[in-house]
Amino acid sequence: LAISPPPRLFFRGIVNTQSSPQDIAIAGAGLLGRLLAWRLRLLGHDITLFEAGKLQPDSNTTRAAAFTAAGMIAPLSEAVVSDANVYRMGQFALQRWPEWLKDLPQNKTELFSAKGSLLVAHPQDESELQQFESELNFVVPECPRYQGLSSRDIQDLEPDLSPQFMPGLLLQEEGHLHNREFLQQLGNELIRLDVKVHENTSVETEPQTVHMDTGVEKFDLVIDCRGLGAKMQLKKLRGVRGETLHVETSEIHLHRPVRLMHPRYQLYVVPKPNNRFIIGATQIESEDRSPVTLQSSLELGSALYTLSPAFAEARIIEMDTNLRPAFMDNLPKIFCKPGLIIANGLFRHGYLLAPAVVEQVLAQVAQNQQIIFPDLLQASTSG
Numbered sequence: 546l547a548i549s550p551p552p553r554l555f556f557r558g559i560v561n562t563q564s565s566p567q568d569i570a571i572a573g574a575g576l577l578g579r580l581l582a583w584r585l586r587l588l589g590h591d592i593t594l595f596e597a598g599k600l601q602p603d604s605n606t607t608r609a610a611a612f613t614a615a616g617m618i619a620p621l622s623e624a625v626v627s628d629a630n631v632y633r634m635g636q637f638a639l640q641r642w643p644e645w646l647k648d649l650p651q652n653k654t655e656l657f658s659a660k661g662s663l664l665v666a667h668p669q670d671e672s673e674l675q676q677f678e679s680e681l682n683f684v685v686p687e688c689p690r691y692q693g694l695s696s697r698d699i700q701d702l703e704p705d706l707s708p709q710f711m712p713g714l715l716l717q718e719e720g721h722l723h724n725r726e727f728l729q730q731l732g733n734e735l736i737r738l739d740v741k742v743h744e745n746t747s748v749e750t751e752p753q754t755v756h757m758d759t760g761v762e763k764f765d766l767v768i769d770c771r772g773l774g775a776k777m778q779l780k781k782l783r784g785v786r787g788e789t790l791h792v793e794t795s796e797i798h799l800h801r802p803v804r805l806m807h808p809r810y811q812l813y814v815v816p817k818p819n820n821r822f823i824i825g826a827t828q829i830e831s832e833d834r835s836p837v838t839l840q841s842s843l844e845l846g847s848a849l850y851t852l853s854p855a856f857a858e859a860r861i862i863e864m865d866t867n868l869r870p871a872f873m874d875n876l877p878k879i880f881c882k883p884g885l886i887i888a889n890g891l892f893r894h895g896y897l898l899a900p901a902v903v904e905q906v907l908a909q910v911a912q913n914q915q916i917i918f919p920d921l922l923q924a925s926t927s928g
Contacts, residue, residue, distance in 0.1 A: 566590050567910070570755045570764040572748050573771035574600055575609030576895050577888050579731050580903045581768055585910065586738045587648065593741040593764070595748045595755060597774055600732045604863060609772060613789055613867035615815040615823045616724030616896050617802055618642065619662055621689050621716045623894055625680045627875065630920050631894065632685050634901035639720055641900035649730055654818050656727050658801070659720035663703060665710040666806040667851070673806035674714060690717040705797045707853050721802050721815055722896050747774070752884030768906065769887040772870040779889060779926055784832040784868030787893065789825040790845045794859035797822075805848055812848040821862070824849050828893065837864040869893050877902050880926045881909055887926060
């Protein structure tokens with residue numbers, strides 16, 4: 546089974562965002578906040594980062610949604626449930642992530658993998674794959690890179706999967722990031738780069754101003770990336786609950802994310818370092834942060850078992866829940882006014898869409914007149 550790499554993509558309007566050094570405050574140390582603090586610091590700006598929790602949280606503390614995510618960069622998969630703009634921004638992410646990661650110190654763990662993702666279904670659910678392919682060709686008619694697979698093809702790609710799956714789809718234009726390792730390493734890099742970090746500090750923002758319990762600080766520019774922390778300011782922002790299961794086993798090896806197509810849910814399994822796997826499927830319209838429900842854990846576990854019976858001996862090392870910040874259309878938005886930029890609403894597309902959002906914010910900071918991703922920019926904060 547021959548697998549060719551995806552083509553290198555070039556995006557009109559990606560420009561040098563260097564500007565005169567500014568004193569910039571960033572509220573929120575989730576994915577967007579960390580990335581913007583990093584890229585702006587590398588451009589020579591003085592950065593102060595405010596985080597309501599800890600920069601390096603543990604499992605017992607509140608964490609940004611980026612820590613709960615699986616780190617998939619799946620433009621084809623997400624285009625089917627969103628639109629072609631998400632696909633194009635996802636293509637940009639596949640190009641940008643490897644370039645950005647070169648700016649981090651060398652690490653023993655390869656943080657980014659671009660081996661595609663695999664879609665499989667039980668024989669009785671083959672229609673789910675057919676429906677997915679039909680919708681994909683409708684949303685992204687410009688010849689998306691995917692390949693139909695036989696049962697033998699699937700076994701050649703992922704020999705540890707159950708042999709019952711046929712047919713399947715290989716989405717070659719997809720990848721995944723080891724997100725927790727990346728976030729931890731990036732947090733350490735921010736400290737090394739002398740970014741001023743204020744942990745356990747909840748703030749409110751307005752142009753050139755950060756309000757804390759202890760007082761007020763002024764800056765040349767404030768960038769608000771607080772996720773649901775900005776809900777009072779962004780009235781139409783909502784939280785969408787997600788649940789994940791983390792298991793550990795040395796009995797199974799996967800080379801890429803695997804999605805199990807099912808009439809009720811699309812379970813995904815993403816390989817992580819040290820024989821770990823993260824499993825998720827749930828998307829619940831609720832702002833409940835309570836622990837994983839028994840129903841969800843049973844569904845995740847049973848679906849995982851059908852992928853390979855060897856998962857039965859895997860050890861459950863974590864069950865995690867979090868809320869993803871989202872607007873009504875489930876797409877991110879950037880609101881700009883003099884002295885204040887607000888970036889929010891990554892929903893479940895965090896690692897897929899963050900590079901596009903970051904690049905557009907960098908262009909705004911540099912006061913570049915050329916709009917890179919026009920769909921992200923909003924006229925007001927009405928949501």
